Amino acid sequence: MKTRVLGKTGARVSEVGLGTWQLGGADWGALSDDDALRILHRSADLGVNLYDTADVYGSGRSESILSRFLKEKRGGACIATKLGRRGDAPYGWPQNFTLDFARRQTQESMRRLGVNSIFLQQWHCIPTDQLRRGEVFDHLRTLKKEGLIQHWGVSVESVEEGLLCMAQDDCATLQVIYNIFRQKLTTELIPQAKAKNVGILARVPLASGLLAGAFKPGHRFDAKDHRHYNADGKAFNVGETFAGVPFEKGVEIAEQVRQIFQADQAGHSHGGATMAQMSLRWVLDDAGVSSVIPGASRVAQAESNASASLLPPLSAEAHRWLRDLYESRIKPAIRGPY
Numbered sequence: 001m002k003t004r005v006l007g008k009t010g011a012r013v014s015e016v017g018l019g020t021w022q023l024g025g026a027d028w029g030a031l032s033d034d035d036a037l038r039i040l041h042r043s044a045d046l047g048v049n050l051y052d053t054a055d056v057y058g059s060g061r062s063e064s065i066l067s068r069f070l071k072e073k074r075g076g077a078c079i080a081t082k083l084g085r086r087g088d089a090p091y092g093w094p095q096n097f098t099l100d101f102a103r104r105q106t107q108e109s110m111r112r113l114g115v116n117s118i119f120l121q122q123w124h125c126i127p128t129d130q131l132r133r134g135e136v137f138d139h140l141r142t143l144k145k146e147g148l149i150q151h152w153g154v155s156v157e158s159v160e161e162g163l164l165c166m167a168q169d170d171c172a173t174l175q176v177i178y179n180i181f182r183q184k185l186t187t188e189l190i191p192q193a194k195a196k197n198v199g200i201l202a203r204v205p206l207a208s209g210l211l212a213g214a215f216k217p218g219h220r221f222d223a224k225d226h227r228h229y230n231a232d233g234k235a236f237n238v239g240e241t242f243a244g245v246p247f248e249k250g251v252e253i254a255e256q257v258r259q260i261f262q263a264d265q266a267g268h269s270h271g272g273a274t275m276a277q278m279s280l281r282w283v284l285d286d287a288g289v290s291s292v293i294p295g296a297s298r299v300a301q302a303e304s305n306a307s308a309s310l311l312p313p314l315s316a317e318a319h320r321w322l323r324d325l326y327e328s329r330i331k332p333a334i335r336g337p338y
């Protein structure tokens with residue numbers, strides 16, 4: 001596993017991290033504690049040292065499982081969590097964005113994670129207006145002074161939000177939706193982040209599985225899976241599900257992506273790489289990305305994803321073909337703030 005520096009945190013993190021939304025056991029279907037722990041331990045064995053979670057994933061379950069993992073493993077991992085999206089009383093918008101509630105949410109995450117301070121605390125896709133007003137950044141600065149967190153960053157939905165956060169000189173990281181379906185960031189955000197030494201965590205890199213070639217037209221998801229109930233953005237930002245591309249269109253375009261990968265494999269040295277690995281490789285080929293954080297619902301997926309770090313880059317032609325595909329077919333299909 002290769003490592004990269006995570007922006008202003010200065011930490012060396014695995015260039016493939018692990019997203020742990022799946023470990024909450026909600027929004028993606030059920031997952032047992034044992035299976036979740038197996039995914040975490042196998043990832044660590046393969047050199048993953050960066051884990052992204054949030055207080056709301058499975059209402060705290062993802063963080064609690066990470067705490068068990070950290071105890072079993074005896075530390076040595078960078079945990080990035082998030083705050084700001086709780087809706088259970090007394091939490092909720094807009095009080096989630098006050099200093100008092102930011103502190104309470106952070107302390108609860110610390111308790112669940114079993115840590116004395118959080119490596120990276122991120123605002124979790126909060127309203128653009130809150131980012132414009134700016135007090136929310138001061139709250140994280142205060143929590144850092146108080147020793148509750150070591151670094152702070154923001155998970156954002158759009159380029160506009162990313163630029164607002166980067167205007168804060170001490171913003172250490174940005175978490176963004178970045179994959180073959182979302183190439184706007186390649187020129188409009190990531191070079192700017194690199195210039196300001198802001199770490200980039202690339203989420204939803206497989207477009208919720210579409211860019212792993214996992215689905216055929218007509219696929220039906222479980223009613224509790226966000227790919228069923230948020231496919232058109234009815235519950236939260238549509239971009240978080242299939243990167244905002246309508247499912248059937250996404251399956252069709254993913255097939256074209258597969259053909260580009262096959263052509264690339266024929267001429268270069270990616271023989272045997274899976275579509276998921278090639279899609280992750282596309283993200284890693286951008287030197288402005290600090291770590292790509294695919295989610296995994298099975299150990300085999302986590303294993304395969306971690307090994308994308310060892311693949312050679314895609315060819316320049318493949319990058320060009322994928323850019324052309326984005327401009328002609330993908331860009332017009334994306335929905336939601338971007």
Ligand SMILES: NC(=O)c1ccc[n+]([C@@H]2O[C@H](COP(=O)([O-])OP(=O)(O)OC[C@H]3O[C@@H](n4cnc5c(N)ncnc54)[C@H](OP(=O)(O)O)[C@@H]3O)[C@@H](O)[C@H]2O)c1
Pocket residue numbers: 018019020021022028052053082124125155156175202203204205206207208209210212214240276277293294295296297298300301302304305
């Ligand atoms: N607002 C935010 O800040 C936000 C929003 C979304 C995500 N995130 C973070 O980003 C992480 C990654 O995003 P994501 O999980 O939404 O999307 P993703 O990484 O694009 O997709 C993950 C899904 O793709 C499938 N998959 C993964 N590896 C595979 C492989 N090797 N072969 C075939 N299929 C594979 C699995 O689907 P199955 O479950 O069907 O097996 C898995 O659940 C999350 O876990 C979370 O930590 C943050």
